[in-house]
Amino acid sequence: MKPFFFTRIQYTSGNWDTDQRMPSNLLHSLVEYTTIPIDEKEKVVQLNSNEIFKSPFCYLSGHKLVEFSTQERDHFRRYVQNGGFVFVDDCNHDIDGLFAKSFEQEMERTFGPRALQKIPNNHPLYHSFFKFADGPPTTSFELNGWGDDLVHDYLKAITVNGRIGVLYSNKDYGCEWDYDFRNKRFLAVDNTRFGVNIVVYALNE
C-alpha cells in the first residue's frame, strides 16, 4: 500500500494557507489509531495544475472568497467526478460568511444547483472508524455560535455515484485541530478523531 499523503489545494481567489499545524496533528492520529502508512509531509497542489489528479484526498479551506478560474473549475469538477475526495472546511464560524456564500455559489456553478446537500447524521462517514452517534462532533467555537445561538449540527456533501466527493463543513475543524502537537496530551479526548474518520472514509469508499 502506498503511503497516504495529505494534499492541500491552493486556489487563486482567497486565503488557502490556513491552520498550518493541522495536517501534522491529523497525520499523527492516523499513525496513533490506524495501520495506514503515511507520508509525513503535507503536499500543496495548485488547483490549476494536473498534480491534483494524483491525490486521493484533498483539503480546501479559507476565510475569504472562493471563485475558481475556468481551469480551476474544470479541474475541481473532473477531480471529484473521477472519484477524488475533497474535504472543504470553512474557517469562519458563521454560515453566511464570505467563504460559505462564495463556496456554495461556486459549487452551484460547478455541479449545478442543489448538488450540495445535508448528509444525515447516521451517514457511514460517522462510523467509518470511530463512532459519532450524534453526527459531526462540535468544536470549541460553536457553543452558542457566532452571536446567533447556532450550532451547525450537520455537514453537507456532494455525492457522486453514492459516495461523497466533496465534504463541506462550516465547523472550522481546521482551526480546532491546529495547535502545538505537545498540547494534544492535555486533551481529555483527542479532538482530531473525526479527521481519522474522514480520511478512512475517503480511502475506503
Added chain:
Amino acid sequence: MSIILSESEAKALLQKVLAYSKADECEINLLGEERGNLRYARNEVSTSGSLINQNLSVQSSFGKKVGVATIDEFSDESLEKVVRRSEELAQLAPENPEYVSILEPQTYLKSTGFFESTAGINADKRADAVAKSLELSRAKNLTAAGFLDNQKGYSAMMNSKGLFAYYPSTSVNFSLTVRTPDGTGSGYIARGYSDVNKLDTAAATTIAIQKAMGSMKAKALEPGKYTVILEPTAAAVLLENIYFNFDARSADEGRSFLSKPGGKTKLGEKIVDERVNIYSDPTHPDLPASPWAGDGQPLDKITWIEKGVVKNMIYSRYWAQKNNVKAVPSPSNVIMDGGTATMEELIKSTKQGILVTKLWYIREVDPQTLLLTGLTRDGTFYIENGVIKHPVKNFRFNESPVIMLNNLETLGKSERVVSTESDRNYMIPPMKIREFTFSSLSDAV
C-alpha cells in the same frame, strides 16, 4: 476583653481552655477580627458597615474518635461548656480511620502581615479614600460602583502537646466598576494590600475610567483562537484553579490534572513552559501570609512548579503517612514569578491580539484537564500592529490554564492581584498567550 488579642492574651486564654480538657488529645483554634467597609453605587455611598467577630473552635479526641465544637463567648462558663461539648461529640462519633495525632511544638518563619497603617483605618479614612474615587468619576459624568473593605485580626492555636502559634494580619481591599452613561462602556479594577499606604484609590479609579471610556461601542469580532494579553486580574482567576488542584491524594486517585493513567502522577514532569515558576513563601514582602497552617504545621518556602516542572504536591498528614512521605500543608499564599516586560511592551510587540482586562464567572468544564469556561468583561480590546485599535464585544472562552501556560509568549512583571472569584490575593504577572480559545460572543458589557 478586646476582640483582637495580643500574643500573650491569646496564649493565656488558650491555656485556660486547655485546662478544662479531659480528652486524650485537644487542639484549639482561636481567631478575632474587626472589619469595616464602605459600599457605593450610582456615584453615591449606600452602606457604611463594620463587623466584629471572634471564634473559638475546640477539637477533642479519644483514640480515633473526634469531636469539634465552636463558640464565640469567652466567659469561664462558656469555655468549659465548649470543651465538654466537643468531648461529648467525640465520644458519640464513630472512629475516624484517617485521624492523625496532633503535632508536637513547631518553629515558624517570621512573617510580617500586620501593618499599623491598615489597623488604624476608621470610617473617616474610608470616606476620604472613596471620595477621591467618586470625585473623578463624577467629574467625567460616569457612574461608579465600588466597595472598600479593611480588616485587622489574628489567628492563634494551641494543643495539648504544647504547640502554640500566633499570627496577626491586616488587609485592605478596594474594587470598583465604572460605567459610561449609555451603559456601553465599562471598566473595572481591584486592589488588595496588607499595607493601606500602598492603596491609591485615585490612581486605580483613573485606570477604571480609561477602560470604561475606551470600551464604549465595542465591535464584534468572530470567536476563534487569538493571541491574548491577560492582565493579572484576568490571569488570576484561571491560574488559581491550578493552585487549588495540587493535592497529592486527588492526583494519586486519578481525579486531578496531575493524575496519570495507572495511578501515577505528574510529579517531576514538565507540564508547562520552562519560564513558569510558581512557589509559596509566607515571608514574601508584597504578599505576607501566615507561616503556619490550621493544624499547626509550619509553612515554609516551597516550590510547586520550577522551570515548568511539577516539584511538589500537597500531602495531608494522613496521606503522607500512608505513602511514607513528608506531609506538605496547603500554602497560605502563592507567587508566580514574572518577566521584565511592561504592559506597554506587551501591547507594542503584538501584531494581532486581544487585551483582556477581566474574566469572570469561571466554571470548571473538566477537572481532569482543568478545562475552564468563563467570560471577558469590563473592557476587552483589539490590538493591531502594537496599538489598541478599538474595543471588542465580550467573549466566552474555553481554555485550560495548563495548555495556556504551554502557549506562553511573554511574561510581564509580577504584581499583587485580587481574584474576583475567590477574593484571594496572589502575585501574578501579566502574560501574553498564543491561541487562546474564544468560543462565542456575549452581549454583556
